[in-house]
Amino acid sequence: MSTLGIVMLVHTALDRAELVARHWTAAGCPVVIHVDRKVHEETYTNFVSSCSDDPLILFSERHVCEWGGWGIVAASQSAATSILERFPDVRHVYLSSGSCLPLRPVLELVDYLSERPREDFIESATTADVSWTVGGLDLERFTLRFPFSWRKHRKLFDSYVKLQRLLGFRRKIPDGLVPHMGSQWWCLTRQTLTAILQDPKRKVYDRYFRRVWIPDESYFQTLARLYSIHIESRSLTLSKFDYQGRPHIFYDDHLQLLRRSDCFVARKIWPHADRLYQTFLTDQTEAMKLAEPNPGKIDRVFAKAVERRTRGRDGLYMQSRFPRHGSENGLTSFPYSVFQGFSELFEDFESWLGNATGARVHGHLFGPERAEFAGGETTINGALSDGAKLRDYNPTAFVSNLIWNTRGERQCFQFGPADTQKINWFLARDKNAQISVVTGAWAVPLFRSNMNFADIRNEAARLQQIETKQLEVLDSVWTKAKVRIWTMAEFVESPMEPLQTVIDEIGTGQPAHLSEAPTMVDLTGFGKFLQNLKNQGMHPYLVGDFPVDDVFGAQTRQFRKPYLVQ
Amino acid sequence: MRLRRKRRLLRCVRKRRELKPFKDNTANIQSDSVLLMSVVRNEKIRLPYFLSYYRKLGIDHFLFVDNNSDDGTAEYLSEQPDVSLWSARASYKRASFGLDWSNYLLRKYARDHWVLTVDPDEFFIYPFCDTRPIRALTDWLDSTGVRSFGTMLIDMYPEGPVQEAVYHEGKDPFEISPWFDSGNYMISKNPTYGNLWIQGGPRSRVFFQDNPEKAPALNKIPLVKWDKRYVYVSSTHSLLPRGLNQVYDEWGGEKTSGALLHAKLIDILGEKAREEMTRNQHYRASGEYRAYLEQLEDQPVFWCKWSEKYINWRQLEILGLMSKGNWA
Numbered sequence: 001m002s003t004l005g006i007v008m009l010v011h012t013a014l015d016r017a018e019l020v021a022r023h024w025t026a027a028g029c030p031v032v033i034h035v036d037r038k039v040h041e042e043t044y045t046n047f048v049s050s051c052s053d054d055p056l057i058l059f060s061e062r063h064v065c066e067w068g069g070w071g072i073v074a075a076s077q078s079a080a081t082s083i084l085e086r087f088p089d090v091r092h093v094y095l096s097s098g099s100c101l102p103l104r105p106v107l108e109l110v111d112y113l114s115e116r117p118r119e120d121f122i123e124s125a126t127t128a129d130v131s132w133t134v135g136g137l138d139l140e141r142f143t144l145r146f147p148f149s150w151r152k153h154r155k156l157f158d159s160y161v162k163l164q165r166l167l168g169f170r171r172k173i174p175d176g177l178v179p180h181m182g183s184q185w186w187c188l189t190r191q192t193l194t195a196i197l198q199d200p201k202r203k204v205y206d207r208y209f210r211r212v213w214i215p216d217e218s219y220f221q222t223l224a225r226l227y228s229i230h231i232e233s234r235s236l237t238l239s240k241f242d243y244q245g246r247p248h249i250f251y252d253d254h255l256q257l258l259r260r261s262d263c264f265v266a267r268k269i270w271p272h273a274d275r276l277y278q279t280f281l282t283d284q285t286e287a288m289k290l291a292e293p294n295p296g297k298i299d300r301v302f303a304k305a306v307e308r309r310t311r312g313r314d315g316l317y318m319q320s321r322f323p324r325h326g327s328e329n330g331l332t333s334f335p336y337s338v339f340q341g342f343s344e345l346f347e348d349f350e351s352w353l354g355n356a357t358g359a360r361v362h363g364h365l366f367g368p369e370r371a372e373f374a375g376g377e378t379t380i381n382g383a384l385s386d387g388a389k390l391r392d393y394n395p396t397a398f399v400s401n402l403i404w405n406t407r408g409e410r411q412c413f414q415f416g417p418a419d420t421q422k423i424n425w426f427l428a429r430d431k432n433a434q435i436s437v438v439t440g441a442w443a444v445p446l447f448r449s450n451m452n453f454a455d456i457r458n459e460a461a462r463l464q465q466i467e468t469k470q471l472e473v474l475d476s477v478w479t480k481a482k483v484r485i486w487t488m489a490e491f492v493e494s495p496m497e498p499l500q501t502v503i504d505e506i507g508t509g510q511p512a513h514l515s516e517a518p519t520m521v522d523l524t525g526f527g528k529f530l531q532n533l534k535n536q537g538m539h540p541y542l543v544g545d546f547p548v549d550d551v552f553g554a555q556t557r558q559f560r561k562p563y564l565v566q
Numbered sequence: 567m568r569l570r571r572k573r574r575l576l577r578c579v580r581k582r583r584e585l586k587p588f589k590d591n592t593a594n595i596q597s598d599s600v601l602l603m604s605v606v607r608n609e610k611i612r613l614p615y616f617l618s619y620y621r622k623l624g625i626d627h628f629l630f631v632d633n634n635s636d637d638g639t640a641e642y643l644s645e646q647p648d649v650s651l652w653s654a655r656a657s658y659k660r661a662s663f664g665l666d667w668s669n670y671l672l673r674k675y676a677r678d679h680w681v682l683t684v685d686p687d688e689f690f691i692y693p694f695c696d697t698r699p700i701r702a703l704t705d706w707l708d709s710t711g712v713r714s715f716g717t718m719l720i721d722m723y724p725e726g727p728v729q730e731a732v733y734h735e736g737k738d739p740f741e742i743s744p745w746f747d748s749g750n751y752m753i754s755k756n757p758t759y760g761n762l763w764i765q766g767g768p769r770s771r772v773f774f775q776d777n778p779e780k781a782p783a784l785n786k787i788p789l790v791k792w793d794k795r796y797v798y799v800s801s802t803h804s805l806l807p808r809g810l811n812q813v814y815d816e817w818g819g820e821k822t823s824g825a826l827l828h829a830k831l832i833d834i835l836g837e838k839a840r841e842e843m844t845r846n847q848h849y850r851a852s853g854e855y856r857a858y859l860e861q862l863e864d865q866p867v868f869w870c871k872w873s874e875k876y877i878n879w880r881q882l883e884i885l886g887l888m889s890k891g892n893w894a
Binding site: 322323 | 891
């Protein structure tokens with residue numbers, strides 16, 4: 001007879017439970033099974049009779065088990081009592097469920113426990129130390145009353161909790177008890193377990209815990225603290241929970257992960273995971289290794305799942321992730337830069353920027369004709385098309401798609417008041433956007449154009465109005481983008497410093513000094529051009545104070561010469 | 567909304583008279599069977615692969631409505647032991663494009679079952695579908711209290727012209743059309759029913775470049791734990807009650823979702839489009855098919871150098887076209 005006894009709580013997939021029970025008994029470990037009272041009587045008797053040929057399998061008194069209710073504790077108590085009575089050799093009692101599966105040979109577990117005859121394996125932490133509580137209740141589990149089911153009557157549950165908080169209602173915790181919580185799956189020594197079960201004050205404790213919320217996570221965890229000589233505060237059962245406190249389920253494709261975990265028992269196993277049951281329940285003739293359980297890798301896999309479910313991938317919009325305004329955690333997936341007025345001021349700005357930063361530099365992505373992708377492409381990563389109608393049908397999807405499709409590669413694009421403006425709020429709210437604006441630079445192409453002056457004047461007025469509106473957006477309190485704005489006059493006076501700042505921020509690895517400057521267009525006569533606009537009653541205030549004679553301060557600027565910074 | 571739902575229910579019950587049982591194997595449906603519902607017309611060439619694909623996935627029983635096929639579809643289906651077949655001679659269009667029929671059958675046979683409603687050219691993909699049967703998914707959805715599962719329709723296309731991708735009965739259609747668009751989908755929320763409205767993909771890019779608002783909807787909710795109160799409202803794009811359309815997370819997280827690979831853009835499309843044009847039985851006065859027919863004359867090629875070649879569900883999950891969500 002083994003020194004390890006198994007208590008098994010079962011409510012569905014009885015055939016699997018029987019398989020596992022026989023696996024335990026084959027190694028000499030007695031099993032006492034508790035079948036939920038809710039299981040149909042006929043199913044129960046069939047189950048009992050199919051196990052009846054095994055003298056090591058017994059059944060205990062049945063209780064109704066509701067999630068979060070007292071029934072599970074009552075079930076554990078009666079099953080533990082009967083296993084301790086019927087099998088006097090048992091030193092450790094292991095509480096498991098019907099969907100638990102032993103991963104290592106039973107004898108390894110028996111040896112492991114024999115080497116630690118005094119240790120109680122039960123996760124047990126004070127309420128201040130746990131972070132995983134469902135519904136945000138920790139100490140209040142012990143001090144409030146919970147007559148309504150959390151799963152079935154959530155509203156009643158919540159409002160009754162609120163009411164009790166409001167009234168300052170408190171239940172008294174029995175003297176000597178310090179509330180502890182932890183995983184409901186434990187392995188306790190006979191000494192500790194009998195001390196709990198035969199405690200003269202057990203009635204008092206039971207009456208108290210009957211009204212505690214989710215007592216199966218606190219009854220034994222709290223009482224073991226009173227009697228145990230050596231508590232090892234961890235569960236030998238590998239069990240991971242999702243963000244709603246439901247156990248994760250293991251499938252056939254977890255086989256390798258489970259194998260490498262070196263855990264003794266895992267839950268929950270999907271009842272149809274044939275390969276898992278087949279693999280772990282056949283006689284494993286592995287060499288006896290006394291490795292410590294090491295669930296690290298599994299922890300990571302499931303932690304990732306929780307992260308994905310609660311936070312998701314930034315900048316991704318799809319059929320199962322469509323955040324409300326303000327809940328996006330980042331409107332796009334990767335940083336990018338928007339330049340306004342630069343390609344108007346410099347002859348070869350786009351190729352220069354590409355060389356200086358290594359980023360992919362597009363033209364006016366929101367140009368009225370088409371999206372001007374880098375290199376004149378008509379489609380780009382993700383088969384994103386350059387069609388203006390398609391783009392303007394959903395401009396935010398266009399930008400978020402572009403950035404998502406090219407994540408890992410910095411994107412830069414030109415923007416201006418002549419472009420479609422529907423995207424402004426999105427860019428302004430996006431913390432990944434770096435927006436650099438030289439205001440009034442739209443006047444340069446007009447200045448160099450061959451249009452009639454009356455048309456130039458009208459166009460200038462239109463563009464100025466659009467840019468003014470855009471600047472209001474960029475200036476709003478909701479703007480999260482990194483915005484830099486210069487008037488054209490400011491910028492032209494000393495262009496290298498702002499350029500350097502912007503390029504440094506894009507960060508290509510090493511902060512290189514700009515050795516080559518882009519060529520600025522010839523602005524000779526621009527001052528006069530602006531004055532003519534003013535004389536016609538159109539005041540181009542966004543350009544800034546541009547001198548009429550193109551002379552800044554004392555010295556004359558030679559616009560055609562490139563600027564070199566030492 | 568309740569009124570709309572009731573009207574739909576009433577409508578489908580009224581339209582039940584148009585359904586004549588052809589082969590009734592519904593007695594074989596067990597209480598935990600996972601079902602599949604589909605309305606077909608002249609799909610004989612697609613059915614053998616379709617059935618074997620979904621049998622492998624773990625579908626226990628198929629419910630088919632045959633609408634006036636003359637290519638042996640009905641005969642073929644009635645030979646299958648796990649198929650129940652009804653025939654409907656009446657107008658597809660006047661039965662809300664077949665929806666009334668499937669709503670009725672779902673109400674009658676799929677109550678408290680998980681049921682997948684798909685067209686014969688749609689192939690369901692979900693996380694871990696290569697290692698876990700559909701029962702694993704539905705059990706998990708049950709345990710998390712979820713009653714509907716969202717997907718996106720992904721149009722698959724060949725490398726060359728559509729007409730040159732010749733499909734042979736029984737073959738995997740994605741052997742000849744393994745390409746898809748990975749990142750040009752546009753989403754907005756439909757305030758009436760609360761579902762997402764997804765457009766984009768190759769058909770938008772090639773056929774609807776100039777009127778993108780007319781591009782077909784790609785959002786689908788094909789897998790539902792059915793209840794007699796439920797109805798599909800517009801294809802499988804949306805359901806009532808509205809809560810069932812909430813298959814997406816609005817607070818930044820990702821719910822678990824899948825995809826429907828769409829084997830439409832192969833040589834069968836031309837025939838289909840011609841046939842549907844003469845019948846004029848499709849949505850928006852068959853405008854979609856008219857567009858196809860016109861465009862097909864030009865031998866359209868959907869493939870571009872940014873097309874992705876389909877490998878498996880993990881690829882789709884990395885591309886952001888579906889999500890494992892909380893299922894690990």
